[in-house]
Amino acid sequence: MTIASRRKKQPERVRRTLLDCAAHLALEQGLTAVTVQAVCEAAGVTKGGLFHHFASKQALIDAVVAELLEKLDADIEAAMSADPKPWGRFTRAYVNVTVDDLMLNRSSQWTALYISSLTEPSLRRVTAQWFAKFVERHRATDDDPTLEIVRLAADGVWLAALLREDGGPMPDLPALRERLLAMTLTS
Amino acid sequence: MTIASRRKKQPERVRRTLLDCAAHLALEQGLTAVTVQAVCEAAGVTKGGLFHHFASKQALIDAVVAELLEKLDADIEAAMSADPKPWGRFTRAYVNVTVDDLMLNRSSQWTALYISSLTEPSLRRVTAQWFAKFVERHRATDDDPTLEIVRLAADGVWLAALLREDGGPMPDLPALRERLLAMTLTS
DNA sequence: TGAAAGATACCAATCAGTCGGTATCTTTCG
Protein backbone atom coordinates (compact mmCIF):
# COMPACT_ATOMS: atom_id res chain seq x y z
CA MET A 1 0.00 0.00 0.00
CA THR A 2 1.05 3.63 0.60
CA ILE A 3 0.69 4.33 -3.07
CA ALA A 4 0.40 8.09 -2.84
CA SER A 5 3.83 8.56 -1.33
CA ARG A 6 6.17 9.73 -4.03
CA ARG A 7 3.60 9.97 -6.75
CA LYS A 8 1.15 12.65 -7.54
CA LYS A 9 -1.82 12.95 -5.31
CA GLN A 10 -4.72 11.02 -6.73
CA PRO A 11 -7.75 11.85 -4.63
CA GLU A 12 -10.13 10.02 -6.90
CA ARG A 13 -8.02 6.92 -6.67
CA VAL A 14 -7.85 7.16 -2.90
CA ARG A 15 -11.60 7.46 -2.79
CA ARG A 16 -11.92 4.37 -4.93
CA THR A 17 -9.49 2.46 -2.77
CA LEU A 18 -11.47 3.34 0.33
CA LEU A 19 -14.68 2.09 -1.24
CA ASP A 20 -13.03 -1.11 -2.43
CA CYS A 21 -11.39 -1.81 0.89
CA ALA A 22 -14.64 -1.30 2.75
CA ALA A 23 -16.40 -3.74 0.44
CA HIS A 24 -13.57 -6.23 0.67
CA LEU A 25 -13.56 -6.08 4.46
CA ALA A 26 -17.29 -6.70 4.61
CA LEU A 27 -16.78 -9.80 2.50
CA GLU A 28 -13.77 -11.21 4.26
CA GLN A 29 -14.63 -10.51 7.87
CA GLY A 30 -18.25 -9.40 7.96
CA LEU A 31 -19.88 -6.03 8.33
CA THR A 32 -18.87 -5.88 11.98
CA ALA A 33 -15.24 -5.72 10.91
CA VAL A 34 -15.80 -2.66 8.75
CA THR A 35 -14.42 -0.08 11.18
CA VAL A 36 -13.02 3.28 10.15
CA GLN A 37 -9.63 2.28 11.41
CA ALA A 38 -9.61 -1.02 9.56
CA VAL A 39 -10.66 0.60 6.30
CA CYS A 40 -8.01 3.28 6.64
CA GLU A 41 -5.32 0.74 7.39
CA ALA A 42 -6.28 -1.42 4.43
CA ALA A 43 -6.37 1.58 2.13
CA GLY A 44 -3.08 2.99 3.38
CA VAL A 45 -4.72 6.22 4.45
CA THR A 46 -5.15 7.81 7.84
CA LYS A 47 -8.45 8.68 9.41
CA GLY A 48 -8.06 12.31 8.47
CA GLY A 49 -7.85 11.21 4.87
CA LEU A 50 -10.93 9.08 5.05
CA PHE A 51 -13.01 11.74 6.73
CA HIS A 52 -11.92 14.16 4.07
CA HIS A 53 -13.64 12.03 1.45
CA PHE A 54 -16.60 10.80 3.50
CA ALA A 55 -18.49 12.79 6.08
CA SER A 56 -19.07 9.74 8.26
CA LYS A 57 -18.63 6.00 8.33
CA GLN A 58 -22.27 5.59 7.37
CA ALA A 59 -21.70 7.85 4.35
CA LEU A 60 -18.90 5.55 3.25
CA ILE A 61 -21.03 2.44 3.56
CA ASP A 62 -23.97 4.12 1.87
CA ALA A 63 -21.70 5.08 -1.00
CA VAL A 64 -20.51 1.51 -1.38
CA VAL A 65 -24.05 0.18 -1.54
CA ALA A 66 -25.23 2.96 -3.82
CA GLU A 67 -22.40 2.20 -6.21
CA LEU A 68 -23.29 -1.47 -6.15
CA LEU A 69 -26.91 -0.80 -6.96
CA GLU A 70 -25.97 1.63 -9.72
CA LYS A 71 -23.69 -0.97 -11.23
CA LEU A 72 -26.43 -3.59 -11.12
CA ASP A 73 -28.83 -1.08 -12.59
CA ALA A 74 -26.56 -0.37 -15.53
CA ASP A 75 -25.76 -4.03 -16.14
CA ILE A 76 -29.41 -5.00 -16.16
CA GLU A 77 -30.35 -2.14 -18.43
CA ALA A 78 -27.60 -3.12 -20.85
CA ALA A 79 -28.65 -6.75 -20.86
CA MET A 80 -32.25 -5.76 -21.49
CA SER A 81 -31.50 -3.58 -24.46
CA ALA A 82 -29.75 -6.51 -26.11
CA ASP A 83 -32.84 -8.68 -25.76
CA PRO A 84 -35.32 -8.45 -28.66
CA LYS A 85 -38.15 -10.38 -27.05
CA PRO A 86 -40.32 -8.30 -24.72
CA TRP A 87 -41.85 -11.10 -22.64
CA GLY A 88 -39.61 -11.87 -19.67
CA ARG A 89 -36.95 -9.44 -20.77
CA PHE A 90 -36.25 -8.11 -17.31
CA THR A 91 -36.17 -11.58 -15.81
CA ARG A 92 -33.67 -12.81 -18.39
CA ALA A 93 -31.49 -9.77 -17.82
CA TYR A 94 -31.63 -10.39 -14.09
CA VAL A 95 -30.57 -14.01 -14.54
CA ASN A 96 -27.79 -13.15 -16.94
CA VAL A 97 -26.34 -10.39 -14.83
CA THR A 98 -26.43 -12.55 -11.73
CA VAL A 99 -24.80 -15.56 -13.35
CA ASP A 100 -22.28 -13.50 -15.29
CA ASP A 101 -21.09 -11.69 -12.21
CA LEU A 102 -20.68 -14.90 -10.29
CA MET A 103 -19.00 -16.77 -13.13
CA LEU A 104 -16.49 -14.10 -13.98
CA ASN A 105 -15.85 -13.72 -10.29
CA ARG A 106 -15.32 -10.15 -11.31
CA SER A 107 -17.37 -8.64 -8.59
CA SER A 108 -17.70 -11.34 -6.01
CA GLN A 109 -16.88 -8.71 -3.45
CA TRP A 110 -19.99 -6.86 -4.53
CA THR A 111 -22.00 -10.02 -4.19
CA ALA A 112 -21.13 -10.45 -0.58
CA LEU A 113 -21.71 -6.84 0.20
CA TYR A 114 -25.08 -7.02 -1.45
CA ILE A 115 -26.12 -9.74 0.97
CA SER A 116 -24.45 -8.02 3.87
CA SER A 117 -26.40 -4.89 3.16
CA LEU A 118 -29.60 -6.80 3.81
CA THR A 119 -28.71 -7.25 7.45
CA GLU A 120 -28.40 -3.58 8.27
CA PRO A 121 -31.93 -2.18 8.30
CA SER A 122 -30.91 1.17 6.82
CA LEU A 123 -29.28 -0.47 3.83
CA ARG A 124 -32.07 -3.00 3.63
CA ARG A 125 -34.53 -0.23 3.03
CA VAL A 126 -32.52 1.08 0.09
CA THR A 127 -32.25 -2.36 -1.47
CA ALA A 128 -35.93 -3.12 -0.93
CA GLN A 129 -36.95 0.02 -2.78
CA TRP A 130 -34.48 -0.70 -5.55
CA PHE A 131 -36.12 -4.07 -6.00
CA ALA A 132 -39.63 -2.71 -5.83
CA LYS A 133 -38.78 -0.14 -8.47
CA PHE A 134 -37.69 -2.78 -10.94
CA VAL A 135 -40.61 -5.07 -10.38
CA GLU A 136 -43.00 -2.18 -10.77
CA ARG A 137 -41.35 -0.89 -13.90
CA HIS A 138 -41.47 -4.19 -15.72
CA ARG A 139 -44.84 -5.34 -14.57
CA ALA A 140 -46.13 -5.34 -18.15
CA THR A 141 -43.56 -7.83 -19.42
CA ASP A 142 -42.43 -9.74 -16.33
CA ASP A 143 -45.44 -10.17 -14.08
CA ASP A 144 -45.84 -13.92 -14.20
CA PRO A 145 -45.61 -16.71 -11.63
CA THR A 146 -43.04 -18.68 -13.57
CA LEU A 147 -40.90 -15.63 -14.19
CA GLU A 148 -41.10 -14.84 -10.50
CA ILE A 149 -39.78 -18.28 -9.67
CA VAL A 150 -36.91 -17.73 -12.08
CA ARG A 151 -36.01 -14.46 -10.39
CA LEU A 152 -36.26 -16.01 -6.95
CA ALA A 153 -33.95 -18.80 -8.09
CA ALA A 154 -31.48 -16.18 -9.29
CA ASP A 155 -31.61 -14.63 -5.85
CA GLY A 156 -30.93 -18.05 -4.41
CA VAL A 157 -27.81 -18.25 -6.54
CA TRP A 158 -26.46 -15.17 -4.79
CA LEU A 159 -26.81 -16.99 -1.50
CA ALA A 160 -25.22 -20.14 -2.87
CA ALA A 161 -22.30 -18.08 -4.11
CA LEU A 162 -21.82 -16.70 -0.62
CA LEU A 163 -21.56 -20.19 0.82
CA ARG A 164 -19.45 -21.52 -1.99
CA GLU A 165 -16.08 -20.70 -0.51
CA ASP A 166 -17.00 -22.18 2.83
CA GLY A 167 -17.78 -25.60 1.46
CA GLY A 168 -21.35 -24.95 0.47
CA PRO A 169 -22.88 -26.57 -2.61
CA MET A 170 -22.47 -24.65 -5.85
CA PRO A 171 -24.62 -25.31 -8.90
CA ASP A 172 -23.29 -25.70 -12.42
CA LEU A 173 -23.79 -22.09 -13.42
CA PRO A 174 -23.81 -22.37 -17.24
CA ALA A 175 -26.31 -25.21 -17.17
CA LEU A 176 -28.40 -23.45 -14.58
CA ARG A 177 -28.47 -20.30 -16.66
CA GLU A 178 -29.71 -22.19 -19.70
CA ARG A 179 -32.51 -23.79 -17.73
CA LEU A 180 -33.59 -20.55 -16.13
CA LEU A 181 -33.56 -18.72 -19.44
CA ALA A 182 -35.54 -21.51 -21.06
CA MET A 183 -38.19 -21.12 -18.39
CA THR A 184 -38.72 -17.51 -19.45
CA LEU A 185 -39.59 -18.48 -23.02
CA THR A 186 -42.43 -20.92 -22.46
CA SER A 187 -45.33 -19.42 -20.65
CA MET B 1 -47.12 -23.13 35.62
CA THR B 2 -44.43 -25.56 36.51
CA ILE B 3 -42.66 -25.85 39.79
CA ALA B 4 -39.62 -24.28 38.24
CA SER B 5 -41.44 -21.05 37.50
CA ARG B 6 -42.09 -20.49 41.18
CA ARG B 7 -38.44 -20.53 42.07
CA LYS B 8 -36.75 -17.23 42.46
CA LYS B 9 -33.81 -18.09 40.23
CA GLN B 10 -34.54 -19.55 36.84
CA PRO B 11 -31.25 -19.99 35.05
CA GLU B 12 -32.70 -21.86 32.11
CA ARG B 13 -35.28 -19.18 31.56
CA VAL B 14 -32.68 -16.43 31.76
CA ARG B 15 -30.59 -18.27 29.22
CA ARG B 16 -33.56 -18.52 26.89
CA THR B 17 -34.34 -14.84 27.29
CA LEU B 18 -30.77 -13.93 26.41
CA LEU B 19 -30.89 -16.03 23.24
CA ASP B 20 -34.25 -14.58 22.22
CA CYS B 21 -33.18 -11.01 22.87
CA ALA B 22 -30.00 -11.46 20.85
CA ALA B 23 -31.99 -12.83 17.92
CA HIS B 24 -34.58 -10.10 18.19
CA LEU B 25 -31.92 -7.39 18.26
CA ALA B 26 -30.25 -8.79 15.16
CA LEU B 27 -33.56 -8.61 13.35
CA GLU B 28 -34.64 -5.18 14.47
CA GLN B 29 -31.38 -3.30 14.29
CA GLY B 30 -28.88 -5.51 12.52
CA LEU B 31 -26.02 -7.63 13.73
CA THR B 32 -23.98 -4.53 14.53
CA ALA B 33 -26.49 -3.61 17.21
CA VAL B 34 -26.05 -6.91 18.99
CA THR B 35 -23.74 -5.69 21.75
CA VAL B 36 -23.36 -7.42 25.08
CA GLN B 37 -24.73 -4.39 26.82
CA ALA B 38 -27.76 -4.15 24.56
CA VAL B 39 -28.59 -7.82 24.97
CA CYS B 40 -28.26 -7.59 28.75
CA GLU B 41 -30.47 -4.54 28.91
CA ALA B 42 -33.15 -6.14 26.74
CA ALA B 43 -33.06 -9.31 28.81
CA GLY B 44 -33.11 -7.53 32.14
CA VAL B 45 -29.82 -9.08 33.15
CA THR B 46 -26.48 -7.53 33.96
CA LYS B 47 -23.29 -8.26 32.11
CA GLY B 48 -22.09 -10.52 34.87
CA GLY B 49 -25.21 -12.56 34.40
CA LEU B 50 -24.73 -12.91 30.67
CA PHE B 51 -21.12 -13.96 30.97
CA HIS B 52 -22.16 -16.54 33.51
CA HIS B 53 -24.25 -18.27 30.86
CA PHE B 54 -22.02 -17.64 27.84
CA ALA B 55 -18.25 -17.62 27.84
CA SER B 56 -18.11 -14.85 25.27
CA LYS B 57 -20.27 -12.77 23.00
CA GLN B 58 -19.34 -15.06 20.14
CA ALA B 59 -20.50 -18.06 22.14
CA LEU B 60 -23.87 -16.40 22.57
CA ILE B 61 -24.25 -15.72 18.87
CA ASP B 62 -23.03 -19.19 17.97
CA ALA B 63 -25.63 -20.66 20.28
CA VAL B 64 -28.38 -18.64 18.62
CA VAL B 65 -27.40 -19.83 15.16
CA ALA B 66 -26.92 -23.40 16.30
CA GLU B 67 -30.39 -23.39 17.77
CA LEU B 68 -31.79 -22.00 14.53
CA LEU B 69 -30.15 -24.70 12.44
CA GLU B 70 -31.33 -27.40 14.82
CA LYS B 71 -34.85 -26.13 14.53
CA LEU B 72 -34.67 -26.11 10.75
CA ASP B 73 -33.20 -29.58 10.86
CA ALA B 74 -36.06 -30.93 12.92
CA ASP B 75 -38.71 -29.19 10.83
CA ILE B 76 -37.30 -30.54 7.58
CA GLU B 77 -36.96 -34.03 8.99
CA ALA B 78 -40.56 -33.94 10.16
CA ALA B 79 -41.81 -32.72 6.79
CA MET B 80 -39.87 -35.43 5.01
CA SER B 81 -41.23 -38.28 7.09
CA ALA B 82 -44.75 -37.19 6.17
CA ASP B 83 -43.96 -37.42 2.45
CA PRO B 84 -44.54 -40.87 0.89
CA LYS B 85 -42.90 -40.18 -2.45
CA PRO B 86 -39.10 -40.57 -2.44
CA TRP B 87 -38.25 -38.47 -5.49
CA GLY B 88 -37.77 -34.85 -4.48
CA ARG B 89 -38.74 -35.50 -0.90
CA PHE B 90 -36.07 -33.30 0.58
CA THR B 91 -36.77 -30.50 -1.86
CA ARG B 92 -40.48 -30.52 -1.04
CA ALA B 93 -39.72 -30.49 2.66
CA TYR B 94 -37.38 -27.57 2.15
CA VAL B 95 -40.04 -25.63 0.27
CA ASN B 96 -42.74 -26.41 2.78
CA VAL B 97 -40.68 -25.49 5.81
CA THR B 98 -39.56 -22.25 4.21
CA VAL B 99 -43.02 -21.16 3.14
CA ASP B 100 -44.67 -22.33 6.34
CA ASP B 101 -42.28 -20.38 8.50
CA LEU B 102 -42.74 -17.24 6.49
CA MET B 103 -46.51 -17.54 6.27
CA LEU B 104 -47.09 -18.21 9.92
CA ASN B 105 -44.72 -15.37 10.64
CA ARG B 106 -43.87 -17.55 13.58
CA SER B 107 -40.16 -17.33 13.18
CA SER B 108 -39.54 -14.26 11.13
CA GLN B 109 -36.92 -13.37 13.66
CA TRP B 110 -35.14 -16.55 12.78
CA THR B 111 -35.38 -15.71 9.12
CA ALA B 112 -33.54 -12.47 9.53
CA LEU B 113 -30.94 -14.01 11.73
CA TYR B 114 -30.43 -16.79 9.24
CA ILE B 115 -29.52 -14.25 6.59
CA SER B 116 -27.50 -12.22 9.03
CA SER B 117 -25.48 -15.26 9.89
CA LEU B 118 -24.32 -15.45 6.30
CA THR B 119 -22.47 -12.18 6.61
CA GLU B 120 -20.28 -13.21 9.51
CA PRO B 121 -17.69 -15.59 8.11
CA SER B 122 -17.58 -17.79 11.20
CA LEU B 123 -21.32 -18.33 11.10
CA ARG B 124 -21.22 -18.62 7.34
CA ARG B 125 -18.98 -21.64 7.63
CA VAL B 126 -21.44 -23.38 9.92
CA THR B 127 -24.35 -22.69 7.62
CA ALA B 128 -22.43 -23.76 4.53
CA GLN B 129 -21.63 -27.12 6.08
CA TRP B 130 -25.20 -27.53 7.25
CA PHE B 131 -26.31 -27.04 3.67
CA ALA B 132 -23.68 -29.31 2.23
CA LYS B 133 -24.67 -32.05 4.67
CA PHE B 134 -28.26 -32.00 3.48
CA VAL B 135 -27.46 -31.95 -0.20
CA GLU B 136 -25.03 -34.83 0.25
CA ARG B 137 -27.45 -36.88 2.33
CA HIS B 138 -30.27 -36.64 -0.19
CA ARG B 139 -28.28 -36.94 -3.33
CA ALA B 140 -30.06 -40.14 -4.27
CA THR B 141 -33.51 -38.59 -4.29
CA ASP B 142 -32.94 -34.87 -4.87
CA ASP B 143 -29.99 -34.53 -7.24
CA ASP B 144 -31.72 -33.01 -10.24
CA PRO B 145 -31.43 -29.67 -12.06
CA THR B 146 -35.10 -28.86 -11.73
CA LEU B 147 -35.14 -29.70 -8.05
CA GLU B 148 -32.11 -27.53 -7.58
CA ILE B 149 -33.93 -24.61 -9.15
CA VAL B 150 -36.84 -25.19 -6.79
CA ARG B 151 -34.53 -25.11 -3.79
CA LEU B 152 -32.79 -22.00 -5.05
CA ALA B 153 -36.17 -20.33 -5.47
CA ALA B 154 -37.01 -21.24 -1.89
CA ASP B 155 -33.79 -19.57 -0.82
CA GLY B 156 -34.84 -16.54 -2.80
CA VAL B 157 -38.06 -16.43 -0.81
CA TRP B 158 -36.03 -15.97 2.36
CA LEU B 159 -34.48 -12.90 0.83
CA ALA B 160 -37.82 -11.59 -0.37
CA ALA B 161 -39.20 -12.04 3.13
CA LEU B 162 -36.37 -9.96 4.50
CA LEU B 163 -37.19 -7.10 2.16
CA ARG B 164 -40.92 -7.42 2.63
CA GLU B 165 -41.27 -5.12 5.59
CA ASP B 166 -39.20 -2.44 3.93
CA GLY B 167 -41.42 -2.14 0.89
CA GLY B 168 -39.92 -4.94 -1.12
CA PRO B 169 -42.05 -7.15 -3.37
CA MET B 170 -43.56 -10.22 -1.72
CA PRO B 171 -44.85 -13.16 -3.71
CA ASP B 172 -48.19 -14.86 -3.14
CA LEU B 173 -46.84 -17.58 -0.88
CA PRO B 174 -49.60 -20.21 -1.13
CA ALA B 175 -49.65 -20.02 -4.92
CA LEU B 176 -45.87 -20.04 -5.07
CA ARG B 177 -45.72 -23.09 -2.86
CA GLU B 178 -48.10 -24.99 -5.12
CA ARG B 179 -46.07 -24.18 -8.19
CA LEU B 180 -42.78 -25.13 -6.58
CA LEU B 181 -44.17 -28.39 -5.25
CA ALA B 182 -45.63 -29.18 -8.66
CA MET B 183 -42.20 -28.77 -10.18
CA THR B 184 -40.87 -31.52 -7.95
CA LEU B 185 -43.36 -34.10 -9.27
CA THR B 186 -42.64 -33.96 -13.01
CA SER B 187 -39.10 -34.84 -13.89
C1' DT C 1 -0.69 32.06 -2.98
C1' DG C 2 -4.59 29.41 -1.62
C1' DA C 3 -7.47 25.65 -1.78
C1' DA C 4 -7.54 20.72 -1.72
C1' DA C 5 -5.47 16.39 0.30
C1' DG C 6 -3.81 14.19 3.89
C1' DA C 7 -1.24 13.44 8.56
C1' DT C 8 -1.12 13.75 13.59
C1' DA C 9 -2.97 14.10 17.89
C1' DC C 10 -6.63 13.86 20.60
C1' DC C 11 -11.53 13.13 22.52
C1' DA C 12 -15.80 11.21 24.70
C1' DA C 13 -18.34 7.19 24.26
C1' DT C 14 -18.68 2.49 23.98
C1' DC C 15 -16.92 -1.99 23.43
C1' DA C 16 -16.14 -6.94 25.32
C1' DG C 17 -14.70 -8.85 29.22
C1' DT C 18 -13.08 -9.30 34.46
C1' DC C 19 -13.62 -9.73 39.29
C1' DG C 20 -14.92 -9.62 44.07
C1' DG C 21 -18.95 -10.10 46.38
C1' DT C 22 -23.84 -11.65 47.46
C1' DA C 23 -28.01 -14.14 47.13
C1' DT C 24 -30.07 -18.50 46.29
C1' DC C 25 -30.32 -23.28 45.52
C1' DT C 26 -28.64 -28.23 46.30
C1' DT C 27 -26.20 -31.64 48.70
C1' DT C 28 -24.27 -33.70 52.58
C1' DC C 29 -24.36 -35.54 56.99
C1' DG C 30 -25.29 -35.74 62.03
Added chain:
DNA sequence: CGAAAGATACCGACTGATTGGTATCTTTCA
Protein backbone atom coordinates in the same frame (compact mmCIF):
# COMPACT_ATOMS: atom_id res chain seq x y z
C1' DC D 1 -35.58 -33.68 60.37
C1' DG D 2 -32.15 -29.31 59.98
C1' DA D 3 -28.08 -26.93 59.69
C1' DA D 4 -23.50 -26.60 57.78
C1' DA D 5 -20.97 -26.80 53.38
C1' DG D 6 -20.55 -26.09 48.82
C1' DA D 7 -22.14 -25.13 44.24
C1' DT D 8 -24.70 -22.25 41.17
C1' DA D 9 -26.73 -17.88 39.70
C1' DC D 10 -26.34 -13.25 39.48
C1' DC D 11 -24.87 -8.39 40.42
C1' DG D 12 -22.42 -4.03 39.42
C1' DA D 13 -18.31 -1.53 39.45
C1' DC D 14 -14.29 -1.62 36.97
C1' DT D 15 -10.57 -2.04 33.01
C1' DG D 16 -8.00 -1.54 28.91
C1' DA D 17 -8.78 -1.42 24.23
C1' DT D 18 -11.32 0.37 20.45
C1' DT D 19 -15.00 2.93 18.49
C1' DG D 20 -16.47 7.02 15.33
C1' DG D 21 -15.41 11.65 15.12
C1' DT D 22 -12.91 16.41 15.50
C1' DA D 23 -9.45 20.02 15.62
C1' DT D 24 -5.24 21.33 14.00
C1' DC D 25 -1.28 21.07 11.50
C1' DT D 26 1.56 19.99 7.16
C1' DT D 27 2.10 18.84 2.44
C1' DT D 28 0.86 18.92 -2.33
C1' DC D 29 -0.46 21.02 -6.50
C1' DA D 30 -2.58 24.34 -9.86
